[in-house]
Amino acid sequence: MNLLEIRKLCFSYKNSPTPLLRDFDLTLDRRERVCLAAPSGRGKTTLFRLIAGLEKPDSGEIRLGGRVAYLFQEDRLLPWLTAEENLTLIGASREQALTALESVGLDCADKLPRELSGGMRRRLAIARTICLGGEILLLDEPFSGLDRASREKAATALDDKFRNAAVILITHIPEEAGILGARLENFDPVPEKML
C-alpha cells in the first residue's frame, strides 16, 4: 500500500460558491517527494489541512499509511514555554529536544519564543516537526524567513529525519524543492474544464 492515497477528493468551504478541490487525486509512496506549485489561494494549504484531519472532505477518500507530521505555515509555538519545553511538550525527551535544536543550528533551549528572531522561531518549529517524526511529512512554506545557510541546515536535518517518508512541500521558491530533492508538480485541484 502507498503511504498516501487521495482519491476523487472534493472540498469547498461553507459560503463559497466554487469548490476548492474537485476529484483531486494524489498518490505518494515511501521516499517520494513532491513540491506542489500553484498560485496563492488555489487550495494547497487546504489540501494539507484535509490530510491532517483538520477539515472534512465533502466527498472522496484520503488513506494514510503512516503518521502525519505537519509543519504549519505559521510557527504555532507556545509563547509561555521555552524552546526546549515546546519540543518536550509533544513527547520528545530532553536529549531528543536538544539534538533536534542542534540539528537546525539553534542554541537557545531556555529561551522563550518572544526572545527569538523570526528565523530562529521558524527553525524551532522545524525542530519540533523533527521531534514529532512520522511517515508522511507536510511542509507548508518551511523555510520562509530563513537565510541560505539556515535553510540548507534545516533542510539537511529534515532530510535526515524523514529519509523514508513521503513528503509534500508547498513553497513559492522553486529552489527549495531542489534542496529537498522534491519533484515539481503542477497543483491543479479544480481542472479548468470543470469550472
Place this chain on the structure above:
Amino acid sequence: MAESVKRLLRGLCVVAFWILVWEAISLIVGQELLVPSPALTLKTLIRLAVTKKFWLATLMTLVRTAIGFAAGTAIGVLLAFLTHYSSAADMFLSPIMRLIRAVPVASFIILALVWIKTEALPSFISAAMAAPMVWQSVAGALKNDVDRQLLEMAEVYRLGRLKTFVRIVLPSVAPAIISSAVNALGFSWKSGVAAEVICQPLFSIGRQLQTAKLTLETAEVFAWTATVCLLSTALERLLKAAVKHFGRGRAA
C-alpha cells in the same frame, strides 16, 4: 529624579489636595458631628487601633471576605469552563449569572439574610459578587483568547485533551482569571462589609460601623470607613504583587 519617586510625589500631592478639601468642608459645616475633620478622624482611628476590638473586627471581616472571594473566584472560573464547553450549561447558567450581576447588592443581602446564617452571610455575598465578574471575564477569554491555531497544532500533534487543556487553554485564560480576580477583590470586600452592616455578625467592621452610626459617633464611622478603604487598597496591591511575583517571565 527617578520616575517612581516622581509618581509617589504626584500621588502624595493629590492625597494632600483632597485632605485639604475635606478639611475645608469640615470647617465650612462647622460641626464635627456631621463632617469630622481629618485630624479628628485620624485621632479616632489611632484610638481605635490600640483596642483589641478593632483588630478582632478587622481580622474577622478579612477572614469572611477572603473565604467569600476565594470561593467566588473558584466558582466563577469553574462555571466559565462549564458554560464554555457545555451548551446546555451555557443555556441554563449564563442567564442566572447575568441576573446575579444585575441585582443590586442591597437586595441580594436582604434576600440572603432570609436564607443564610448571619455569620456566613458576608462570605456568601462576597462570593456572589465575585463569581459573576470572574465568570464573565474568563468565559470571554475562553471564547476569544485561546489561539485556534495552537489548538489545531495540539490536535495534529496529538497532545491529548488533558495536555491541551493544561498547557494551552489554561495559560491562555490565566491573564483573564488574574485580572478579573483583582477587579473582583475590591468589589467583594466592599460587598462583604456592606453585608456585615446589615446582618451584624459579632466581630465585624460592619457591626462597628452600624454601632458608630447609631451612637452618632461620626468620627468613628469615618475612621472605620478609612480602615475599609486602606485595607481594600492594601489587599489589591498584595494580590497584584503576588501575581507579578509568581507570573514573572512567563507572560505571553
